[in-house]
Amino acid sequence: MTQKLNHSIQGLVLLCASAATGTVFAQDSCLSQFYQQTPPALVKQSLNKNTFPLCFNGFGLVYSGVSKTPLWSAEHLTAERLSQKIKREDQFHEEEQIPEQFRSTLADYRASGYDRGHMSPNADMPDKASQHDSFSLANMVPQAPKNNQEVWRKLEEATRSLVKKQKQDAYVVTGPIFTGQRLKTIGKGKVLVPSVVFKAVYMPKTGVISAYYAPNNNSQEVQVVSVCQIEQQTGLNLFPQLSVETKRKIYDLPLTTSDVQAGRVPAQIGTDQNSQCATPSASSDIHSLQQSFGNAVQQATQDIEKTVNQEKDNFIKKLLKALLDSVLEFLLKLFKS
Template sequence: MAKKKSSSGLMLPKFWNQNSVKAILGMVAAGSFAFAFGQEKIQQFVSTATVSNSACLDQFYREVPPYLVKQSLEKNNYPLCFNGFNVMYSGVSKTPLWVAEALTPARLSQKIPREDSFHEENRVPREHRAVLQDYRASGYDRGHMAPNADMPTKAAQFDSFSLANMVPQAPKNNQQIWRELEEATRAIVTKQKQDVYVVTGPVYAGKKLKTIGNGVIVPTATYKAVYMPKTGTIGAYLAPNDNSLRVEVVSVCYLEEQLGINLFPQLTEEQKRNTYKLPLKAGAVKANVQFAYSHWDAESQCAEDVEASQLNALQSQFSSSGASLSSSADSSNSNSHTGSPDQGGDVQDAMIKQLIEALLQFILQLLK
């Protein structure tokens, strides 16, 4: 029996039909598409893992990180350098203690469409790591400390969805009050064309603290301290972590006393006692109108000064976190881990899922 001849001149078995040929051709084409798609995604995540020393320290005012003054905060800490922000992560609370970013007009001129990609932080050992399951049905949002909307690149955006950048946040606090404060902070940068150094994080006040999941501690409040070198404007937002929609502006010294953290070690006590009337919404920011002075905080106990050698050691930890690319968090038994960004299984799973979905959609279209 004669075999059916294809249009390309190849002789095909009789049981092969037109759909079979289309399927094979579709898979070949889809494979090529997936390879190109995969290259783009891989490049995105490779860039995530190559934060330079200078880029890491650039997120701090004068390249000096906030410093933990209270000794009890030092247990199981992980200095983590990300694209666009830095984190001092606590394995005790399974949240950041502070998150630092330097916002500039050039940085915020980049508009990156939001792509949610919540993931665990593989640089943190499993026993100290928050996981996605911790937040499910908890009644709390996964609240960004360094906001996604601050991020200038896809790599930075992906990093911002690390759980090392999250705290359990009351829905109205996260979705309304905190969103408005984040928008106001960006408006200062974009409307007034000035740099703003920001330190954001949780407050844990009281002896009995609520937890979700496997020991993720719920903050009693959230804070955002800001400093504007161009004008000397300084202050801090403080909002209870509930649905009350309350927020107040306090001095950096007041906040340091509550936290046990020197938020801006390069500033003097005199500077940190100054408090300005910071905007609560973006609409309150005017291009050529400086913020009014509020008060001098003479009562709060500012964080004590830090020796240069201690600050240099902390700088080195963050530089190592940005530059080293070979450490593995899961095999580490030390209390301080400053290894490389290892996106590991979470990124691989996400990439595979996207590739499979793209392949299936492509093949289905060809077979129609």
Template sequence: MARKKRSSVNALTQLFNRNGVKMVLGLVATGSFAFAFGQEKIQQFVSSATPSNSACLDQFYRDVPPYLMKESLNKHSYPLCFNGFNVMYSGVSKTPLWVAEALTPTRLSQKIPREDSFHEETRVNTSHRALLSDYRASGYDRGHMAPNADMPTKVSQFDSFSLANMVPQAPKNNQQVWRELEEATRAIVTKQKLDVYLVTGPVFASKKLKTIGKGVIVPTATYKAVYIPKTGAAGAYYAPNDNSLQVKVVSICYLEEQLSINLFPQLSEEQKRNTYQLPLKATAVKANKPIEYANWDAESQCAEDVENSKLQAMQKQFSRSGGSTTDTAQTKPNAGAVVDANTQDAIVKQLIESLLQYILQLLK
């Protein structure tokens, strides 16, 4: 019996010597890698999941957010600070009212591959939140207002897929017209080496508005207001939210009248009435050819000036880490300091993918 036991042990030892060392080393290496990678990634996400106060305000021209001029627009509104852009979200329309971002040559020099991660915004109260199910089989795309291609990091890219950054967009409007306008604004930055401030969002210009899902309102049009400080060029794209492929360039004052929003409070009325020939495609942007002046809008009603105290109060809303809501009962102090479920999912997903790649390399 003792001999049998010894021979069994010897056999196992030989088998282990042939294959086990590699397995153990692989497991040890994988475990060490998992720990190190996990620590690094979690720290990365925790530190960057909450944008700093200055980073939030940097997305606005002269650090001043757009201002809602109608009290009704403020109902169930949520000022949300994301990595790389800011949103004024409406719990009434379940879409953003505006999305602001600052594009710079440095920002757009950092390119990352697209990784879709559409998700619901957990900082918004459940009853006001757009749901993934709202868009399914609706006939409308989940249209980014701050586009994924503007994002220089994994964290900002993940943020851009929040439904708080989306509107129901007609497929051709989203996939052709809007894509080309987004490419054109990036071309201004990259080809002409200019900083560009953008405010993008939906227009609700009909008495009877269509909804999808559980109350997500479909906009009648989408807009993108543009201001280039170095040259003074200003104007806005305005595109019907249908498959007509139509788009026009209007003044910022024209938009402000339609929206009841002061899009750039730090600009004068004269600056907002000046309208430039904004490019409709990236190919129209030339490195050494400034955007030409188009016309003066003498007819539209510009938004009224806003008191400094009100602008400062709005700045404070966006300097709160992680965003806030004007429904004070739902405001969560230090909410941004906690990594929410969506971000945790992103960490786990990246961790698993990297581990699998590492294990495959070991097996080779």
């Protein structure tokens, strides 16, 4: 009798404890993906239409209901994080946090001729929860097969190698660039196909900063450019806490893992004096940016909390039943004696 009751009580306590831990993790992990806990800002006002800040395990992003892709996806890479080896399990799924009319769907990508291209890549993820989140379509853009499977894969590998071999933290922002008057679309949902994909990298320890710039086609072309060039073409402020002078610098980021040497820090190879940079954000704007992701955390955890509460209710019902059974068992024994 006592053992049955104790098991029910222990289960309830463990459920409540795990729920509290999960919520704290989400709040702590989201802003930590951004340099100085400040997410990229949407400078171009038209980008704000139907946008959704989303906080995931291991990365954060802003999704556009217009393009039906992320505008950017950001992550904080460390040698410790990348030391975790998680076997890849493809779990592509539609994002239920986004209202249905603004979601990209699995059907949109099917037979489109484009890959579902991760912006924050699966191989950067340190655990199963992060890996699962990385397969959300909110983290995907339609990517040309050779761009995704060849040049982009090599750039992702080179970035990880740079972090691991030099034991430097890196703040990485990845996303699409849409240029031209007539953009391609895929699917009934009219998911926009990017003209270019970019990956901006900032390593605070040594000041290394630049961005990869790859046309979204099968040419396998890639350039290393300034963060300012990306900001001018996207209407984003990728690192709102950094000065214009810093973002104008161009470093020789590695294009493959063989270009990475443990003792060699990428050298500055130029300065971009032509591109229009986003200026550092004011304190009030930074607070607003941070708050938007605080709200995203709250939104992201509502479904989790609802599930936990349902399970908690089930535990309470089991606890009451166990208690009632125990009382009846006791009374029967007392009556028989």
